[in-house]
Amino acid sequence: MKIYLKIWRQKDAASKGKMVDYTMEGIEGDMSFLEMLDILNEELITKGEEPIEFDHDCREGICGTCSLQINGRPHGPDTMITACQLHMRSFNDGDTITIEPFRAKAFPVIKDLIIDRTAFDRIQQAGGFISVNTSGHTIDANSIPIEKEKADDSFYAAACIGCGACVAACKNASAMLFTSAKVSQFALLPQGRVEATDRVLNMVRQMDIEGFGNCTNTGACEVECPKGISLENIARMNREYLSASLKG
């Protein structure tokens, strides 16, 4: 396949970036999207040019690092996958593919396609944990009975890999799906109820401080989330937040 690429190049956080055109020949359908970029980078290095920086780690859809906006959608045209799970067979000979970093004021570009997602870490640090004494007296988790349904919902929420596709897809760059998944995974369990009030207040406050937008329930996040995190989590977080606010 012959593929035309338009890729965002930006020297560093302070520079202004721009789209740069590249043409690639001999691309196989079985190549992954990131392999295609690897080949492009090898060509660039051989030519003595600066390779394109992009984030990746596991390349098996579990770490959430590979943040690429491909043809106007986070992680490209398929759903329920990360960019590393996308293959070139999803494209046709002669296609033009645009590749941009995920865009949000709270996710500033570090270089080329790499963004700074530490805003998510700070939301997590604001309350995405439970306080457990681990000094040798750890109680077995199974000693506390938990309804199967709640355990399942908590597990589904905990599947969030913090990739940021929800923010990238949202027309408002809202981080409600991520934050609600991180609130829900604990809110559903008895161990998490203890600190539930402070958790939701603090995490939502941090989310707002970071400068993410306001959710308007378009549902784009749920469609683009590689882990199928449901909008029900946002409703749950709103409930948690409202009752926590009333408690004061």
Added chain:
Amino acid sequence: MTKLIQSSIARKVVMALSGIFLVLFLALHFTINFTSVISPDTFNEFSHFMGYNPVVQFLMQPILIAGVVIHFVMGIILEIQNNRARGVKYVQFKGSANAPWVSRNMIYSGAVVLAFLGLHFYDFWLHEMAFKYVEVNPEDPTRYYAETVEKFAPIWRTVLYVISFGLLSLHLWHGFASSFQTMGLNNKYTPAIVNFTKIYAVAIPLGFAFIALYHHFNPIIH
């Protein structure tokens, strides 16, 4: 108020509550208007009651106006903040791939409804205020039906009203069900809420459009 503006979820709840309030008001407004098609006398009675009852005039009317103002001012604040939250814009953004048009364009359907409300206030509310408090005319419980019919005589006003009802329909199509999600309600009743929203969002604006067209064409036919 400053605390409300500071929390994104609180801003959303203000939006949802004022929206639901307007949805309820719309149902009442529609019911009264619809009587004008069935019985001019009933319409006159209702209109006179609404126009001269002190509870309606001095309690409910200010609450309604406050509701509208809070809703659209908060809508504009959300829109500005949400635009800023993106920062550098995408070169290519395929919004249609993952979210319906109505949900992405609430500010535009809302803006048309707001422009319509401007015209609607000028047409009816300002006229009433002038009639009652500026010209200080005596009460006339039988004038409303004839005044309404006269308003819809020009085709341009009828057309503007009908177009606005179309945009109102789009606004409600997303907004009504969305406000339940905002209030934290997403459970086994959600499909029913979504279906009810669709019926409401089509039926009420269609009904309003029918009333406007009826009063435009009825005098021409008869």
